Amino acid sequence: MGVLAVYGVQDASTLIYYGLHNLQHRGQEGAGIITFDEEGLPHSYRGQGLLSEVFTNGELKKLPGNLGLGSVKYANASKGGLQNVEPLFFRHYTGDFAMAGEGNLVNAPQLTAYLEKQGSLFQTSTDSEILAHLIKKTGKEDRITRLIKALNMLEGGFTFVIVTKNRIYACRDKYGIKPLCLGKLGDGYVVSSESCAFGIMGAEFIRDINPGEVICLDEHGVRSNLYSKFSRHRMCAMEYIYFARPDSDIDGCNVHAYRKEAGRRLARECPAEADIVVGVPESSLSAAMGYAEESGLPYEMGLVKHKYVGRTFIQPVQSMRELGVKMKLSPVRSIVAGKRIVLVDDSIVRGTTSLKIVRMLREAGAKEVHVRIASPMMKYTCHYGVDTSTPEELLCSHRTLEEACEAIQADSLGYLSPESTRDSCFGCADPCQACFTGEYPTLLYDDFNSEN
Numbered sequence: 312m313g314v315l316a317v318y319g320v321q322d323a324s325t326l327i328y329y330g331l332h333n334l335q336h337r338g339q340e341g342a343g344i345i346t347f348d349e350e351g352l353p354h355s356y357r358g359q360g361l362l363s364e365v366f367t368n369g370e371l372k373k374l375p376g377n378l379g380l381g382s383v384k385y386a387n388a389s390k391g392g393l394q395n396v397e398p399l400f401f402r403h404y405t406g407d408f409a410m411a412g413e414g415n416l417v418n419a420p421q422l423t424a425y426l427e428k429q430g431s432l433f434q435t436s437t438d439s440e441i442l443a444h445l446i447k448k449t450g451k452e453d454r455i456t457r458l459i460k461a462l463n464m465l466e467g468g469f470t471f472v473i474v475t476k477n478r479i480y481a482c483r484d485k486y487g488i489k490p491l492c493l494g495k496l497g498d499g500y501v502v503s504s505e506s507c508a509f510g511i512m513g514a515e516f517i518r519d520i521n522p523g524e525v526i527c528l529d530e531h532g533v534r535s536n537l538y539s540k541f542s543r544h545r546m547c548a549m550e551y552i553y554f555a556r557p558d559s560d561i562d563g564c565n566v567h568a569y570r571k572e573a574g575r576r577l578a579r580e581c582p583a584e585a586d587i588v589v590g591v592p593e594s595s596l597s598a599a600m601g602y603a604e605e606s607g608l609p610y611e612m613g614l615v616k617h618k619y620v621g622r623t624f625i626q627p628v629q630s631m632r633e634l635g636v637k638m639k640l641s642p643v644r645s646i647v648a649g650k651r652i653v654l655v656d657d658s659i660v661r662g663t664t665s666l667k668i669v670r671m672l673r674e675a676g677a678k679e680v681h682v683r684i685a686s687p688m689m690k691y692t693c694h695y696g697v698d699t700s701t702p703e704e705l706l707c708s709h710r711t712l713e714e715a716c717e718a719i720q721a722d723s724l725g726y727l728s729p730e731s732t733r734d735s736c737f738g739c740a741d742p743c744q745a746c747f748t749g750e751y752p753t754l755l756y757d758d759f760n761s762e763n
Contacts, residue, residue: 312397312413312696313337314491315508316380316472318479318528319499324374327381330501330508331362336556337413337504338385341365341396345409346379351476353407357396377499380474382411385698395435398474401443406454406475412439413504414469414489415696418756422464442471458482458525459538466753468547468695468743470520472502479528485539486752487522488547488695488743490561493533500528505559519562545752548732548742549697552686553594553657564737567597573685573727573735574601574655581725582606583681585651589613591668592640598685599655606653613647613672614640640668648676654721658686662706665719673720682721687729687747688712694755697746 313334317323324346331342342365343357354374358365362383382397397411416422416438423433423441431444445461446454458473458480468488473480481502483491494501494514501514509516520526523542527534546562547554557567577598588608590599593616603610617639652672659665669680688707702708707715716724729744736742745751 312385312411313383313504313508314380314397314411314413314470314472314502315382315504316378316474316479316481316502317496317499318378318501320496320501321377323377323379324371324381326496326501326512327379328362328366328371330503330512331381331383333508333511333556334383334504335362337554338383340391341384341393342382343384343396343398343411344371344374344379344381345398345400345474346374346376347474347476348376353400353409353476355398355400355409357393357398359393359396378474378477378479380409380411380472380479385413385696390436395437397437397439399435399437399439399443403447405447408443408473408475410439410443410471410473412437412442412469412471413696414438414467414484415694416441416465416467416469417694417753418466421756438467438469439471455480455525455527455536459536462525462538466756468753470504477529480525481520481528482525482538483520483522485523485541486543486545486743487562488545488752490546490550490555490559491520492561493517493520493526500533502526502528505555505561507556507559510558516560543741543752545741545743546736547695547697548686548736548744549658549693549746551736551742552732554697557594557597568737569735570594570597570657570685571601571604572737573732574598574603575605576601576731576735577655577683577685577725577727578602578605580728580731581683583651583653583683583723583725585653585679585681587611587613587646587650588653588655589647589672591654591656592616595655595657595685598657602653602655602683602685608653611643611646613643613650613652614668615643616640640671642671642675642677644675647672649678651679652677652681654680654682656682656684658689659684659706659715659719660689661704662715662719665706665721669720679722681723682716682719682725684724684726686727687732687744688715688726689746691746691749693746694751694753695743695745 345355
């Protein structure tokens, strides 16, 4: 999911729209924008599909105001449907507000049961609605105090952005698992999941929002509060490996630079006798460049990505992922025919994509296909918003390296070590690698029975 908010800038909805275009890679299942006009009245529009499919008939002209909030949705099987497309809007006698979030609360079932016993009625299955109810049930103090109390009840990896008629609050989890950053735009401000959104908007990057921090944007400028004295920099490694755009800087580390360094280390750890290096478009290209430079092998464009096809990993169901692979990539026969290929990919989750790519390259005449993965073996499920589903679906949760290699029909298979995954990151000293190592930075909660 990608979130973006604008404060103090004319035509906020148009700027949000363009900024969300640069966050489209973070979610393709839905999009929405809400603004507040000069009289404090809300105006919103949302729908399912890509941003360009949702906003097609002049809807932006019906969203006036100089502050607003937008999001693109990354759906999983349990949080699909229009009702879960954010931003969500909440009416309350203390003041109306809108909210959009990213990530996942690991104690969502417990919080939902607690709130329902207090009389809350839920209309969605989003974590944003949980936080909205908590804010209104944590006392009668001012909003920032209630927000801080509510945030301290949350456990997991998340960011939330809240917009009122005259103010924006931006919150990041105390572990720093999910990214959120602040930019300057004229006399106003922008908050975004990634810094890559700033360029198209003409905004200037200021800084990352810190773990455990809430910033407030209003007529007084930028104000900061730490809602937790416990804070860590445990940025999700998959942000650097797969999710983020290469032109984003996250916690002081450029994503392209990270991937290229990971590729160099991969070449040292997992060399292969081959003729060319081919990257899987697009998130693996930087790693493939690094592998080629370190190994001395030529880098070639052996696979071409078709335009206008979304990311297969974040499709909500397996059948859509498999169809997406066929629509997404084509081998360049004249490049790969008769060649021993090092195929560099960013990660393997279920293995279906890797299997189909290896088969495509062989059908195009490749002599050998040596698969090299610029991340460790994914053996554990993610509890922080990456839809890896059940352990049984993960290629490497129950297979050895040799068995995984056989499953994807490669000539050889090699993975980057967790140590090199960590050391490739120049900004975050200890990124979260729970899906690789099983070492989760937060508390985890057992399956919850509401009757207990």
